Amino acid sequence: MAAAIQTEQLSKTYSVGFPVRKKVLALQGLDLKVEEGEIYGLLGPNGAGKSTTIKLTLNLIRPTSGSVKVFGLDPSEPKARAQIGFLPENPAPYEYLTGVEFVTLAAQLVGVPSGELKSRVSEVVEKVGMGTAAALQIRRYSKGMIQRISLAQALVGRPKLLILDEPTSGLDVLGRQLIRDVIVEERKKGTAVLFCSHIIPDVEALCDRVALVIGGKNIRTGTVSSLIESDSNQVELVIDGAVAALDEKLRPHVKQLDRLSERVVVRCEESATNTVLKVLLEANARVVKLQRTKFTLEELFIKAVKESGQAVGSSMS
Amino acid sequence: MSAFNGMLALAVNGFRESRRNRVTVVVYLFAAILIFAATFALEMTVGTFERVMTDLGLGVISIITVVLTIFLGSGLIPREIERRTIFMIVSKPVARSSFVVGRLLGNLLTSFFVLVIMAVLLIGQMVVEGTPIRESLVVALIGIALEVLVLSCVSFAFAAGSSQFVSAVCCSGLYFLGHLSTDLYKFADRAKSPVLGFLGKVAYYVLPNLDRLDFKGRATYADPTPWSELGGSVVYAIGYSVVMIVIATAVFERRDFK
Ligand SMILES: Nc1ncnc2c1ncn2[C@@H]1O[C@H](COP(=O)(O)OP(=O)(O)OP(=O)(O)O)[C@@H](O)[C@H]1O
Numbered sequence: 001m002a003a004a005i006q007t008e009q010l011s012k013t014y015s016v017g018f019p020v021r022k023k024v025l026a027l028q029g030l031d032l033k034v035e036e037g038e039i040y041g042l043l044g045p046n047g048a049g050k051s052t053t054i055k056l057t058l059n060l061i062r063p064t065s066g067s068v069k070v071f072g073l074d075p076s077e078p079k080a081r082a083q084i085g086f087l088p089e090n091p092a093p094y095e096y097l098t099g100v101e102f103v104t105l106a107a108q109l110v111g112v113p114s115g116e117l118k119s120r121v122s123e124v125v126e127k128v129g130m131g132t133a134a135a136l137q138i139r140r141y142s143k144g145m146i147q148r149i150s151l152a153q154a155l156v157g158r159p160k161l162l163i164l165d166e167p168t169s170g171l172d173v174l175g176r177q178l179i180r181d182v183i184v185e186e187r188k189k190g191t192a193v194l195f196c197s198h199i200i201p202d203v204e205a206l207c208d209r210v211a212l213v214i215g216g217k218n219i220r221t222g223t224v225s226s227l228i229e230s231d232s233n234q235v236e237l238v239i240d241g242a243v244a245a246l247d248e249k250l251r252p253h254v255k256q257l258d259r260l261s262e263r264v265v266v267r268c269e270e271s272a273t274n275t276v277l278k279v280l281l282e283a284n285a286r287v288v289k290l291q292r293t294k295f296t297l298e299e300l301f302i303k304a305v306k307e308s309g310q311a312v313g314s315s316m317s
Numbered sequence: 318m319s320a321f322n323g324m325l326a327l328a329v330n331g332f333r334e335s336r337r338n339r340v341t342v343v344v345y346l347f348a349a350i351l352i353f354a355a356t357f358a359l360e361m362t363v364g365t366f367e368r369v370m371t372d373l374g375l376g377v378i379s380i381i382t383v384v385l386t387i388f389l390g391s392g393l394i395p396r397e398i399e400r401r402t403i404f405m406i407v408s409k410p411v412a413r414s415s416f417v418v419g420r421l422l423g424n425l426l427t428s429f430f431v432l433v434i435m436a437v438l439l440i441g442q443m444v445v446e447g448t449p450i451r452e453s454l455v456v457a458l459i460g461i462a463l464e465v466l467v468l469s470c471v472s473f474a475f476a477a478g479s480s481q482f483v484s485a486v487c488c489s490g491l492y493f494l495g496h497l498s499t500d501l502y503k504f505a506d507r508a509k510s511p512v513l514g515f516l517g518k519v520a521y522y523v524l525p526n527l528d529r530l531d532f533k534g535r536a537t538y539a540d541p542t543p544w545s546e547l548g549g550s551v552v553y554a555i556g557y558s559v560v561m562i563v564i565a566t567a568v569f570e571r572r573d574f575k
């Protein structure tokens with residue numbers, strides 16, 4: 001069975017400016033594979049190419065080179081898009097339609113049979129908590145209400161792949177909870193979910209796998225736990241009964257030293273471990289714990305972005 | 318089958334939006350002009366009254382529908398792209414050509430709706446005043462409907478690949494040139510330079526020949542139009558429109574929605 005999404009060396013270059021054309025290399029050879037039924041998070045700084053990737057999988061834009069397939073099909077085929085529910089970033093539904101009318105239109109476009117229209121629409125409208133406001137024209141909606149009704153139109157086709165671009169933006173606490181619940185529920189049904197978010201705790205809690213996208217490239221991919229461990233080449237030692245004089249001897253070899261009365265926690269490079277241990281043994285200190293340091297996903301993110309030297313946007317040429 | 322349903326859904330909702338957007342209030346403007354004109358025309362003899370009402374009524378109906386049609390047609394797609402309403406629609410399993418045709422049908426519904434209301438108002442007014450309703454008047458109204466069809470499709474062909482401003486200007490230009498096309502042909506025929514003559518003929522065939530759809534002058538003098546001539550105009554208008562739709566979809570098919 002084909003993957004829900006598979007990209008190979010996916011690249012997109014935008015030409016901007018007049019009369020002098022500049023090229024923005026939004027994506028530069030991105031490789032990505034989202035399996036059926038998994039929750040996949042796209043993480044990356046502003047302008048990294050997350051939304052560009054999403055637009056390519058929906059045939060809103062065409063790749064400059066490379067390819068993207070949805071369930072093995074080219075996204076330009078309607079059959080491929082029939083499986084996808086899509087919530088864009090800052091969604092803009094037709095403002096002169098009511099919520100119900102807009103979701104109904106979406107349902108008709110994905111081919112929900114006319115006999116089921118009414119029940120399917122009210123089901124998703126209820127699910128996103130828009131029961132009472134759904135009869136109002138969308139131009140009277142708040143930002144969060146627009147977000148909710150747009151989520152409803154993404155769900156109404158019962159997609160096998162749900163693509164959410166910053167789904168929690170503009171939502172209140174309950175709205176964010178709703179998004180998390182929807183994602184978990186969809187996964188139980190076997191739906192694959194691709195979503196990007198700047199809220200790392202959400203990504204950490206929900207995703208089976210995460211891709212870190214920086215400067216239009218996939219820098220790292222893996223489960224959250226593998227990412228935060230594998231990336232570490234530092235070691236953490238906990239020492240008991242260390243006298244204060246020891247600190248000065250340790251400092252040249254460690255990156256970080258925290259003292260809590262008699263207990264000291266130090267972090268050092270893996271390569272410096274033996275040197276540090278030697279110092280400690282000579283001083284007769286008691287090492288109670290030695291382990292590979294775990295970063296949080298957030299620390300990992302910041303570190304990777306700093307290493308790439310590309311905090312915002314993508315390369316120009 | 319479902320492609321057709323999607324197109325129909327887009328058309329119906331497009332019409333719904335423009336009604337709520339108060340696009341159709343232009344018919345009130347027409348009603349006001351009609352009442353205003355009638356109070357002046359009442360002094361005239363019956364024959365003159367009929368001529369003035371037909372002439373003025375058809376002229377105003379034509380101007381209002383043409384302006385409305387160009388405005389709607391050249392604005393719709395560029396606005397959808399700019400506001401990004403298109404993201405949630407074109408990403409659905411509808412072909413881009415279905416999207417274009419669906420939205421075009423929505424515009425046509427709006428324009429025809431306005432045209433029919435204005436026609437009913439005009440005919441109602443004439444019935445009240447006791448003037449006969451002639452076949453030539455109906456033929457002229459059909460001609461306006463054909464012009465609406467052609468202009469809708471032309472504006473879509475421009476708007477599929479450019480901005481609202483550019484397509485409105487180009488489409489208006491084509492409207493005026495289209496009404497000059499008979500003169501253009503004569504000019505090309507008489508041109509001394511063969512190059513100029515050739516270019517004139519090319520322009521004649523490329524531009525929409527809107528004179529062929531204009532029966533207003535005949536209606537004023539109650540000149541009948543043979544049905545075969547009207548039939549030819551219908552075929553011409555539909556043929557020209559189909560070509561424009563093909564161009565619009567071909568351009569739209571290639572676009573990136575950033
Ligand atoms: N319409 C456009 N024209 C030119 N360049 C664009 C356009 N849209 C995006 N870009 C460029 O493409 C790059 C990637 O943009 P993209 O929207 O994919 O970022 P993102 O990862 O979604 O960022 P964010 O987290 O801010 O939403 C950016 O450098 C941006 O400048």
Ligand SMILES: [Mg+2]
Nearest residue numbers: 050051089165
């Ligand atoms: Mg984005």
